[in-house]
Amino acid sequence: xxxxxxxxxxxxxxxxxxxxxxxxxxxxxxxxxxxxxxxxxxxxxxxxxxxxxxxxxxxxxxxxxxxxxxxxxxxxxxxxxxxxxxxxxxxxxxxxxxxxxxxxxxxxxxxxxxxxxxxxxxxxxxxxxxxxxxxxxxxxxxxxxxxxxxxxxxxxxxxxxxxxxxxxxxxxxxxxxxxxxxxxxxxxxxxxxxxxxxxxxxxxxxxxxxxxx
Amino acid sequence: xxxxxxxxxxxxxxxxxxxxxxxxxxxxxxxxxxxxxxxxxxxxxxxxxxxxxxxxxxxxxxxxxxxxxxxxxxxxxxxxxxxxxxxxxxxxxxxxxxxxxxxxxxxxxxxxxxxxxxxxxxxxxxxxxxxxxxxxxxxxxxxxxxxxxxxxxxxxxxxxxxxxxxxxxxxxxxxxxxxxxxxxxxxxxxxxxxxxxxxxxxxxxxxxxxxxx
Numbered sequence: 001x002x003x004x005x006x007x008x009x010x011x012x013x014x015x016x017x018x019x020x021x022x023x024x025x026x027x028x029x030x031x032x033x034x035x036x037x038x039x040x041x042x043x044x045x046x047x048x049x050x051x052x053x054x055x056x057x058x059x060x061x062x063x064x065x066x067x068x069x070x071x072x073x074x075x076x077x078x079x080x081x082x083x084x085x086x087x088x089x090x091x092x093x094x095x096x097x098x099x100x101x102x103x104x105x106x107x108x109x110x111x112x113x114x115x116x117x118x119x120x121x122x123x124x125x126x127x128x129x130x131x132x133x134x135x136x137x138x139x140x141x142x143x144x145x146x147x148x149x150x151x152x153x154x155x156x157x158x159x160x161x162x163x164x165x166x167x168x169x170x171x172x173x174x175x176x177x178x179x180x181x182x183x184x185x186x187x188x189x190x191x192x193x194x195x196x197x198x199x200x201x202x203x204x205x206x207x208x209x210x211x212x213x
Numbered sequence: 214x215x216x217x218x219x220x221x222x223x224x225x226x227x228x229x230x231x232x233x234x235x236x237x238x239x240x241x242x243x244x245x246x247x248x249x250x251x252x253x254x255x256x257x258x259x260x261x262x263x264x265x266x267x268x269x270x271x272x273x274x275x276x277x278x279x280x281x282x283x284x285x286x287x288x289x290x291x292x293x294x295x296x297x298x299x300x301x302x303x304x305x306x307x308x309x310x311x312x313x314x315x316x317x318x319x320x321x322x323x324x325x326x327x328x329x330x331x332x333x334x335x336x337x338x339x340x341x342x343x344x345x346x347x348x349x350x351x352x353x354x355x356x357x358x359x360x361x362x363x364x365x366x367x368x369x370x371x372x373x374x375x376x377x378x379x380x381x382x383x384x385x386x387x388x389x390x391x392x393x394x395x396x397x398x399x400x401x402x403x404x405x406x407x408x409x410x411x412x413x414x415x416x417x418x419x420x421x422x423x424x425x426x
Contacts (some may be wrong), residue, residue, distance in 0.1 A: 038255040066274055066320055099323030102363050106319040109278055110312030134363035142362050148348035150315050 002026040005119040005158065006112035007034050008104055009058075011047030012162065013204060014123035016184045017173035021160065022121060023054060024176055030057045030117065032108045036100065037064035038190070053183075061107060105143060105157075113153045120147075121174040123167055125161040127203060135163055166203060167210040174211060178204035180204075215239040218332040218371065221317055222246050222271075224260030226397045226417060227336035227374065230386035233340035234373065235334060236267060237389055243270045243330065245321045249313065250277035251403070259398040266396075274320060308364075314347035318356060318370075326366045335362075338374040338382055340416060350375055379416060380423040387424060 007020050009015045009031035022029045032046045044060060051058035100121070109120045127137035137159075138150045142155040161169050173180065187194035194201050218235050222244035224229045236240045246260045257273060264271035267419040314335070322333050341348035350372075374382050386393065399417045400407035407414050 055216065061279055061281075063276075065278075066276075066324070097323075098326040098365055098366070099319055099360065100317045102360060103316075106312055106315045107233055110310075110316055111279070113311040133365060136362065139359065139362040140357065142359040146352065146359045147312065147315060149352040149355050151312055152346060153311070 002119040003119040004028045006117045007121045011043040013184045019124040020176040033060045035062045121158040127166045166207040170207045170211040216332040217241045217330040220334040224256040229397045231336040233389040246273045248275045285419045322360045334371040340379045377421040382418045383424040
């Protein structure tokens with residue numbers, strides 16, 4: 001049965017694939033993106049463009065005013081260097097924004113409930129697990145229990161890629177016709193061109209290379 | 214051992230009592246209030262005044278721009294009448310804002326973690342349980358598991374009034390020296406004077422009367 005699904009949508013590879021996947025499954029979808037003060041605001045431009053192309057309703061919610069919450073993090077603070085290297089290195093912990101997914105999912109979930117949607121979708125995958133605790137299965141399962149305990153309306157959390165590698169996600173996306181180079185943005189630095197060196201650039205290149213094997 | 218605690222603080226009777234209680238226990242406390250577009254913005258003035266009096270750091274976080282989330286609710290929409298009657302009546306469901314506590318607690322929790330606090334305090338009590346699922350013990354317990362699963366830093370949730378009646382809260386507050394009439398605001402309508410008829414006015418009057426018995 002098709003769902004009415006709110007998709008947490010950053011405009012990166014994973015959530016773009018999730019959006020295509022939900023539409024392929026026949027869901028009625030609303031995409032919600034968050035401006036949390038990230039340096040790579042370019043993501044949001046890509047997100048808007050993809051939704052327009054796909055005819056998907058899109059909301060950008062600004063949480064950048066949550067004062068002080070996002071200080072001291074390489075993704076949001078201009079004076080902290082974005083680390084280079086592999087996505088799963090310890091140095092990538094500088095890119096952890098405390099409780100980011102819980103905040104975004106709580107808002108998206110509240111929005112979903114208030115608008116009569118029955119599902120909240122999120123594109124977390126195994127590559128996220130090493131560094132981001134709020135992308136792990138135990139977090140997602142516990143989040144679903146919590147939001148169900150806290151509300152009258154039925155709402156489920158759908159994380160179809162949670163045990164997938166990024167390569168597998170990219171392979172699905174290619175089947176669904178996604179042109180990742182043109183349609184998605186990942187680089188944490190958010191300059192004119194991707195830097196090729198930050199964790200998400202490295203991960204992106206690896207997944208694209210592996211998907212061609 | 215004293216904690217460093219972030220207190221979700223509305224400026225109403227319950228959370229004012231909680232704030233006094235935390236200080237009496239010796240905690241280092243930061244109070245966080247939310248502007249979620251509530252009609253009764255007066256609450257926030259009372260909250261600020263109490264924090265100033267107590268010398269407690271206070272942040273007001275504006276989440277009123279979370280577009281669409283708060284529509285169709287009597288606490289936030291000028292064209293929906295605030296229901297009269299008892300706090301636990303079914304009519305009070307009009308005052309349920311979907312996922313409100315989860316959103317506020319997620320933001321407050323993220324803020325706590327980012328600033329090195331180890332505890333998040335919330336003033337839910339048994340009188341809230343009938344109408345607000347996000348004030349019930351199963352929600353609070355599940356929330357604590359979720360935020361712990363989603364973050365590296367230790368954080369606990371402290372809800373000391375969760376099995377208390379409002380009368381018991383008021384009795385504690387009176388011992389702690391709170392002058393509820395002057396220091397707290399409850400009315401959902403937020404006009405010059407309390408209306409005396411909405412759920413929270415009725416509940417307030419009952420608790421004050423009962424505490425004198």
